[in-house]
Amino acid sequence: MELTAIQPASPHGEIKARIAAAVAAARSEILELSHRIHANPEPAFEEHQAAAWVAEAIGRHGYVVEHPAGRLETAVRGRLSGGRGPGARVAILAEYDALPGIGHACGHNTMAASGVGAAIGLAAVAGDLAGEIVFLGTPAEERGSGKQYMLDDGLFDGTDAALLFHPGDLTSIEARLLASEDVDVTFHGRASHAASEPWEGRNALDALVMLFSSIGLWRQQLRPESRVHGVVLEGGTAANIIPDLAAGRFMVRSPDQLYFEGMRSHFRTLCEAAAMATGCSVEVEFSGRSETMRHNRVLGGRYLANLEAYGMHEDPPSDNLGSSDMGNVSQVLPTIHPTLAICDPGVPGHSIEFREAAASPRAEEVTLIAATVAAQVAAELLMDPALVAAAWRDFRGAAS
Numbered sequence: 001m002e003l004t005a006i007q008p009a010s011p012h013g014e015i016k017a018r019i020a021a022a023v024a025a026a027r028s029e030i031l032e033l034s035h036r037i038h039a040n041p042e043p044a045f046e047e048h049q050a051a052a053w054v055a056e057a058i059g060r061h062g063y064v065v066e067h068p069a070g071r072l073e074t075a076v077r078g079r080l081s082g083g084r085g086p087g088a089r090v091a092i093l094a095e096y097d098a099l100p101g102i103g104h105a106c107g108h109n110t111m112a113a114s115g116v117g118a119a120i121g122l123a124a125v126a127g128d129l130a131g132e133i134v135f136l137g138t139p140a141e142e143r144g145s146g147k148q149y150m151l152d153d154g155l156f157d158g159t160d161a162a163l164l165f166h167p168g169d170l171t172s173i174e175a176r177l178l179a180s181e182d183v184d185v186t187f188h189g190r191a192s193h194a195a196s197e198p199w200e201g202r203n204a205l206d207a208l209v210m211l212f213s214s215i216g217l218w219r220q221q222l223r224p225e226s227r228v229h230g231v232v233l234e235g236g237t238a239a240n241i242i243p244d245l246a247a248g249r250f251m252v253r254s255p256d257q258l259y260f261e262g263m264r265s266h267f268r269t270l271c272e273a274a275a276m277a278t279g280c281s282v283e284v285e286f287s288g289r290s291e292t293m294r295h296n297r298v299l300g301g302r303y304l305a306n307l308e309a310y311g312m313h314e315d316p317p318s319d320n321l322g323s324s325d326m327g328n329v330s331q332v333l334p335t336i337h338p339t340l341a342i343c344d345p346g347v348p349g350h351s352i353e354f355r356e357a358a359a360s361p362r363a364e365e366v367t368l369i370a371a372t373v374a375a376q377v378a379a380e381l382l383m384d385p386a387l388v389a390a391a392w393r394d395f396r397g398a399a400s
């Protein structure tokens with residue numbers, strides 16, 4: 001698709017056309033970044049190369065860059081003031097973490113590239129905007145909720161809107177995000193020869209197996225759309241040694257924040273019960289909390305209007321669920337989390353097929369459209385204080 005051949009949605013068509021032209025002119029820079037991050041996957045909190053690359057890219061386009069930004073080494077902030085005096089502050093967010101083992105199977109390489117692309121598009125028209133454009137490189141979405149650290153570090157202070165896009169198999173403005181938390185569980189037992197003195201041992205692996213079994217039974221009684229799932233991290237070293245240590249990592253999720261609190265406490269009870277039954281002790285450590293998503297309808301409406309100009313439309317609602325630390329941001333300021341299709345419906349996220357899709361020609365086109373549209377929505381906000389006020393009204397639950 002030729003971005004520059006399309007008439008952007010009104011209002012401010014002239015400025016939006018310049019944004020699209022700037023994104024189109026930077027096409028190879030944006031897509032090369034996407035492929036470079038895709039080919040060099042780095043998991044949560046370890047995105048050293050990706051963070052350096054995005055920081056370099058926005059620095060080249062006039063942003064004042066902080067890297068690291070706040071306490072996270074792989075967080076980035078870039079700031080650029082508009083030429084029309086004080087006004088709103090709009091943040092363009094970019095994720096770039098990959099999944100351990102499977103790489104960019106969530107396609108965050110496209111998010112990093114489109115975030116940089118949006119920043120490039122906005123830099124080209126900054127002279128005609130009021131307020132401030134903020135680019136935030138946000139690490140550790142897959143685990144650890146990096147955005148919560150950035151919120152706590154004040155990096156979102158004074159921000160009126162947070163915009164990003166996530167790739168998916170369907171296009172929808174309001175992704176359904178569950179409250180979620182990671183749980184690290186470690187059982188400690190006592191090692192012993194498994195044949196000569198098994199009665200001297202305390203089997204930590206038995207405790208972990210028991211925990212998986214009780215989670216499996218618990219699922220029968222869980223409310224729809226609540227989730228508990230996990231993997232074994234350590235389960236012993238040799239068949240003739242009773243394992244004195246076993247560890248697992250789990251996630252607990254629910255669409256209902258209050259119900260989620262109850263799940264969290266029951267999960268801990270299951271861990272303690274398994275420890276008690278096997279004579280082991282247990283450590284249970286919750287971290288990386290993601291909140292449910294509070295979609296801003298004003299921002300979502302503007303995003304869709306600008307998106308449709310580029311021929312992309314919402315798919316019918318689906319059963320797709322996920323979690324994101326974007327939910328945490330959405331509890332504090334007007335936020336959207338649109339998903340744009342980069343592959344055919346039915347390709348699951350976190351799969352090898354999706355990883356391949358994230359480097360496909362279709363993903364390239366969507367990355368450029370996402371960059372353009374996010375920048376166009378940001379430009380509307382930076383030119384129209386009434387739109388910013390409407391987004392805040394919606395946030396406070398008083399949309400007219």
Ligand SMILES: [Zn+2]
Pocket residue numbers: 106107108141166
């Ligand atoms: Zn993701």
Ligand SMILES: [Zn+2]
Pocket residue numbers: 106142349350
């Ligand atoms: Zn993911």
